[in-house]
Amino acid sequence: MATSVLIFAPQNPIPNRALPEEKMAAIRWEKRLSEIIHYRSDYKEIKSLKKGGTIGYIANKGKLDDFNLGEFSDELVGLTILGKQYPGDYLAIWTFGHAIHTFLLRSSLSPVPKEISFRLVPPLSIKRSPEVFAGFRSWFEGSAFSPDFKALEQEYMGTEISVVNWIKAFGVTGAKEIKRLDNEFLWEDFEKVALLLLSNKEVPASLLKNLNEELKEKKLPKKRKASNKPGEMARMIADIEYDLREVVGESENALWKERNRAAHFYWDITDDQALQSLTVGLGMGELASLGRLLAHYPMEIRRDPIFLALAGIQAESANGHVFVESFFSFAECVHEVGFTLAIYPYDQRSQFWEWCRMDPESGYIDMSSDDSVWAADLFLPFKKIVPGEQLKKWFEKQNVEGLILDVEADGSYRLHSYTEEIVLHDKEKLESAVKIMDIPQIFSAFGLPDLLKPGEWQEGSYSGEKDNGQWEDKRRDSIKRCSSLPAPVAISSVKDLLELLPKQIRFRTQNNSQEQMVFRLLLPAPDDAFLRSLAKDFKLRGLTENYGDVWVEGNALWATTYSEMITSFIVRIMGSELPSQSTLFLDAGKNKIYHYEIRTEPGSNEGFYRSSLNPSGESQEESSKKVFGSYNGIPEYSPLLVDVLLETKNRIYFKVDLAGEKPKDEKKIDILDKALQDLGMIPLGDFLCNQLNNIIVRGYAHEEFYAVIMLPIIEGWTLEFANEFEDDTFLTTTTNLSAGILAVDKITYQKVNPKNYEQRLKILPWEMRRLHREQMEIRKKEGKKCKPIQPTLLGLVETMESCVKKQLRES
Numbered sequence: 001m002a003t004s005v006l007i008f009a010p011q012n013p014i015p016n017r018a019l020p021e022e023k024m025a026a027i028r029w030e031k032r033l034s035e036i037i038h039y040r041s042d043y044k045e046i047k048s049l050k051k052g053g054t055i056g057y058i059a060n061k062g063k064l065d066d067f068n069l070g071e072f073s074d075e076l077v078g079l080t081i082l083g084k085q086y087p088g089d090y091l092a093i094w095t096f097g098h099a100i101h102t103f104l105l106r107s108s109l110s111p112v113p114k115e116i117s118f119r120l121v122p123p124l125s126i127k128r129s130p131e132v133f134a135g136f137r138s139w140f141e142g143s144a145f146s147p148d149f150k151a152l153e154q155e156y157m158g159t160e161i162s163v164v165n166w167i168k169a170f171g172v173t174g175a176k177e178i179k180r181l182d183n184e185f186l187w188e189d190f191e192k193v194a195l196l197l198l199s200n201k202e203v204p205a206s207l208l209k210n211l212n213e214e215l216k217e218k219k220l221p222k223k224r225k226a227s228n229k230p231g232e233m234a235r236m237i238a239d240i241e242y243d244l245r246e247v248v249g250e251s252e253n254a255l256w257k258e259r260n261r262a263a264h265f266y267w268d269i270t271d272d273q274a275l276q277s278l279t280v281g282l283g284m285g286e287l288a289s290l291g292r293l294l295a296h297y298p299m300e301i302r303r304d305p306i307f308l309a310l311a312g313i314q315a316e317s318a319n320g321h322v323f324v325e326s327f328f329s330f331a332e333c334v335h336e337v338g339f340t341l342a343i344y345p346y347d348q349r350s351q352f353w354e355w356c357r358m359d360p361e362s363g364y365i366d367m368s369s370d371d372s373v374w375a376a377d378l379f380l381p382f383k384k385i386v387p388g389e390q391l392k393k394w395f396e397k398q399n400v401e402g403l404i405l406d407v408e409a410d411g412s413y414r415l416h417s418y419t420e421e422i423v424l425h426d427k428e429k430l431e432s433a434v435k436i437m438d439i440p441q442i443f444s445a446f447g448l449p450d451l452l453k454p455g456e457w458q459e460g461s462y463s464g465e466k467d468n469g470q471w472e473d474k475r476r477d478s479i480k481r482c483s484s485l486p487a488p489v490a491i492s493s494v495k496d497l498l499e500l501l502p503k504q505i506r507f508r509t510q511n512n513s514q515e516q517m518v519f520r521l522l523l524p525a526p527d528d529a530f531l532r533s534l535a536k537d538f539k540l541r542g543l544t545e546n547y548g549d550v551w552v553e554g555n556a557l558w559a560t561t562y563s564e565m566i567t568s569f570i571v572r573i574m575g576s577e578l579p580s581q582s583t584l585f586l587d588a589g590k591n592k593i594y595h596y597e598i599r600t601e602p603g604s605n606e607g608f609y610r611s612s613l614n615p616s617g618e619s620q621e622e623s624s625k626k627v628f629g630s631y632n633g634i635p636e637y638s639p640l641l642v643d644v645l646l647e648t649k650n651r652i653y654f655k656v657d658l659a660g661e662k663p664k665d666e667k668k669i670d671i672l673d674k675a676l677q678d679l680g681m682i683p684l685g686d687f688l689c690n691q692l693n694n695i696i697v698r699g700y701a702h703e704e705f706y707a708v709i710m711l712p713i714i715e716g717w718t719l720e721f722a723n724e725f726e727d728d729t730f731l732t733t734t735t736n737l738s739a740g741i742l743a744v745d746k747i748t749y750q751k752v753n754p755k756n757y758e759q760r761l762k763i764l765p766w767e768m769r770r771l772h773r774e775q776m777e778i779r780k781k782e783g784k785k786c787k788p789i790q791p792t793l794l795g796l797v798e799t800m801e802s803c804v805k806k807q808l809r810e811s
Helices: 020-037 075-085 130-138 149-157 163-168 183-198 205-215 232-248 254-263 265-269 273-277 284-294 305-317 321-333 346-356 387-398 427-436 439-445 470-480 494-500 528-537 567-574 616-623 666-678 754-781 793-807
Strands: 002-010 055-061 088-095 099-106 114-119 339-345 374-379 403-407 413-417 489-491 517-522 548-553 556-561 583-587 593-598 641-647 652-656 682-689 695-701 706-712 718-724 730-734 747-751
Touching: 002 020, 002 075, 002 163, 020 075, 020 641, 075 088, 075 099, 088 163, 099 567, 114 528, 114 567, 130 149, 149 163, 183 205, 183 232, 183 305, 205 232, 232 305, 232 321, 232 528, 232 548, 254 265, 254 305, 265 305, 284 321, 284 346, 284 374, 284 387, 305 321, 339 346, 339 387, 346 374, 346 387, 387 403, 387 413, 413 427, 427 439, 470 548, 470 556, 489 494, 494 567, 494 593, 528 548, 528 556, 528 567, 641 793, 652 793, 666 682, 666 695, 666 706, 666 754, 682 793, 695 793, 706 793, 718 754, 718 793, 730 754, 730 793, 747 754, 747 793
Parallel strands: 489 593, 730 747
Antiparallel strands: 002 055, 002 088, 088 099, 099 114, 339 374, 339 403, 403 413, 517 556, 517 583, 548 556, 583 593, 641 652, 652 682, 682 695, 695 706, 706 718, 718 730
16 A cells, blocks of 8 residues: 655744735645645545644555656645745655655755655665665754654664654654565465366455456456356466566466476477377367377376466467467366267277368377277367267267276266277276376276377477567567667766656657667666566556566566656656666667666765656746636636635635736737726726636726626637626626526626627727616616625625626525
């Protein structure tokens, strides 16, 4: 579970909303704070801060990348902006991946924040540096925060940092540890899940939770879907076994090792003399062909469904497609089916194979002895075919001698004999052999030689390049791209990449092709556990995500992506410490090659503590100053909002000082403004409602009515004349042709098309006043009285609020 903690210690007291002179400042603070803590809607206020700070918040979420801070307008960006507006000390501690990150901004001293990231478990060859910790400790000298440095140093210098203890040292309780599961525990769970799914049983949710959290992309289902085609579940199990091996490394369990070792035998079997004794066929021939192939594999796992699924993937990778479906289908039914052995006259083999639909060109090397009298085939019933019943029909129709041995999944069997020449000599041996499908011993129990003796082959004889799927091709291509590298540039720590690499590396589609980025971290010594942990994190948001591949090979971590990889996230995920002589390679395509080597121990330079914060925060802050053209409206913390005119239960109205900002239709607005003043209207100023923050309202007052020019910050303008009557009805003459599109009681709109006045714009206010007065006279004759016009901005705002309440049907 990921954790984020935010602690604020502004130098001055937080503005008091109850004091009129501090109200605007308080609203700005609350808005900035709200944008930070409500960004994810999971933060809870910390009731007691024991190590400094005025106010603090904590959040715990389930995914390792839930707090990928510094990417967009998130907590870290908001914290930086808040710190600049309200100088003081601001602290953030969070987990992203299997690392903990600490960020400190002391804006009363310097606007430049400091940040450090530590992997929870460091590389084996790293002895964490006391000098690094001393530099970290120096950040807090004279600050508002007084963490327990003894506890922090104990965590830092230990074998694994505890997230709970690290955050507790800052006086905050309630953090959660990142669950780091034992790899063998995961393999045990996966075995249980795989066996249940392959036997078509439902999987308890408790078994799936940890596995699916680790696997990220592919998820194990709770049960097999009824619509699954035969073999689909076995294929999924084989694919996920590969993914799990990539994430946590191979299992040390002897059975898992044997499964994987034996599954790879297909490459050797089909590269040697044994290939020439195999058969292929359809229908009954397919059942017999798998039986003949399976005789080459270790007897102990021939009926192991997980091994059969893994063997199917290897057969497919080696282009042995005729056996792929057979392996997968048998894996899904082996728990409930046995096998059938047919022994028949050797001189009938051609006719028998033809009836079985076996390819006569396959199996052309006869492994039987020269004086063979009998031949045999083993049928594995993985399709909706009952071999025993079909074989009986053949024996009876052909009137040939022989024997049929039908074996059930539990080891029980039935003998159907068509000859007196084959006699059971050893019943005990047969009963023992059928349970484990020991074919040579079955023949021996009848006094026969091994009639299905497999062809000769040697483990490891295949000398070609094994293809484990499409991803292997891509991986080989990626590795080739770094086969010839320029000499590495020396760097002192991974933080140097923030200057040397682009802040964001993007890949865009051009001419229907995408540039692929290749990244490699090469450690000077093996450290599989560290690299596996890092590989998990490279699949998080902002790194390879779902558009790339991550794998560990020897001392190297490889990552490819067609998406984008954010440099600051690369730095954070790897942690601030990597062994000296580690190299970092990045191929961004189009001859953009980066190659670096860490040549000095970290901790000796100030750059080691620099922040990885993406500068998007700066651009966001700058963009908020530009009013017209902003699609997000004017935020409540904008310096353009200078005072609170009216605050109701649902809305706040602010006085606006455009401070030199000019509307897009400046010339037209100037014409309208002059015409309105020529009509005797008094300019009242500009205001904005926080619920309608895309529109600035410029107000005017006349003894008879109000007028407003509405200035949408995107484009356009609207001119309106308005009156409120004592019966709470409204009359509005407007150039907004869409006004009143939703019927609202007590509001009457009279519309004037502004396009009719484009060439004589200064006439428009006069014409609108005339039309408005005509309607007012009608209402006077009806006995309606206008509410008094207050020639103040507040008076206009109160009238507008009354109208808004009517439009929103508020009581």
